[in-house]
Structures are given as structure tokens and as C-alpha cells.
Amino acid sequence: MPRTESEYPTELELEILKVLWKESPLPVREVRARLEAEADRPLAHSSVITMLNIMHRKGFLRRKKQGKSFLFSPKVKKASVSQGILGDLLSRVFDDSPSSMVLNLLEAAELDSDELSELRKLINRKAKEKKQ
Numbered sequence: 001m002p003r004t005e006s007e008y009p010t011e012l013e014l015e016i017l018k019v020l021w022k023e024s025p026l027p028v029r030e031v032r033a034r035l036e037a038e039a040d041r042p043l044a045h046s047s048v049i050t051m052l053n054i055m056h057r058k059g060f061l062r063r064k065k066q067g068k069s070f071l072f073s074p075k076v077k078k079a080s081v082s083q084g085i086l087g088d089l090l091s092r093v094f095d096d097s098p099s100s101m102v103l104n105l106l107e108a109a110e111l112d113s114d115e116l117s118e119l120r121k122l123i124n125r126k127a128k129e130k131k132q
Contacts, residue, residue, distance in 0.1 A: 008085050009055075015039045016055065017060065018038075019034040020073060022034075024071075024072065024073035025062075025064060026071060029045070032048040035048070055072075056072070059075060060074065061074060062075045
């Protein structure tokens with residue numbers, strides 16, 4: 001029985017999106033080279049072509065014919081994908097409790113004092129917004 005398609009990118013799809021969010025449009029060979037360099041993920045050329053075409057079919061990418069090849073660029077925004085994945089994680093793992101999710105993150109992550117200070121500022125800003 002085949003797996004149902006997720007509305008969110010898989011791990012490899014997300015790695016490809018990260019490459020294309022940094023720079024696009026790119027041909028297959030450049031996507032493959034950047035995956036090897038940035039994600040330390042060596043893949044066969046045919047595997048990258050297959051993944052890019054699957055992502056195009058899913059609506060994650062645009063492709064434009066240039067000569068004999070295609071140039072690929074993201075159709076989805078990073079903020080939209082990250083919000084969707086976080087929302088899914090929030091509902092499935094933390095029972096729609098943002099405080100549980102943040103507390104878990106604070107316990108699990110190694111945060112330095114600058115990061116903690118930045119989080120305090122964000123929390124204070126959100127608290128002020130809610131009061132208005």
C-alpha cells in the first residue's frame with residue numbers, strides 16, 4: 001500500500017528547497033552540486049531529476065525550460081513551509097499547546113545568553129501586542 005502524500009516537504013525535499021531558497025533558478029546539475037556541498041548529500045543525477053519533478057508535481061517548485069534543460073525555483077515561501085510544519089508539530093505532538101512546545105524546546109536546546117535574551121524580547125513584544 002503506497003504512502004499518502006504529505007502536504008509538507010519530506011527531509012530531502014526540504015534540503016532541496018533550502019538550496020533553492022538561497023539561489024534560484026538553478027538547473028539540475030547545480031541543485032545536485034549544492035546538495036553535495038551544503039547538505040553533504042551525494043545523490044545520483046537521475047535521483048535529483050526525479051525529486052525535482054516530484055516536487056514540481058506537488059506544487060513546491062516551478063520549472064522553466066531553457067535550452068535542453070529545466071531551471072527550477074521554489075513556488076513556496078520558506079515562512080509558509082516553516083509555519084505549516086510548526087503548526088502540524090504543534091497539533092500532533094504538543095496537543096495545540098504553544099507553551100508546551102516552547103518549554104520543550106527550551107529544555108532540549110542549548111541556548112546561549114544572547115538567544116535567551118532575544119527570546120525574552122520576543123515574548124515581551126508579543127505580550128504588549130496582546131494588551132493593545
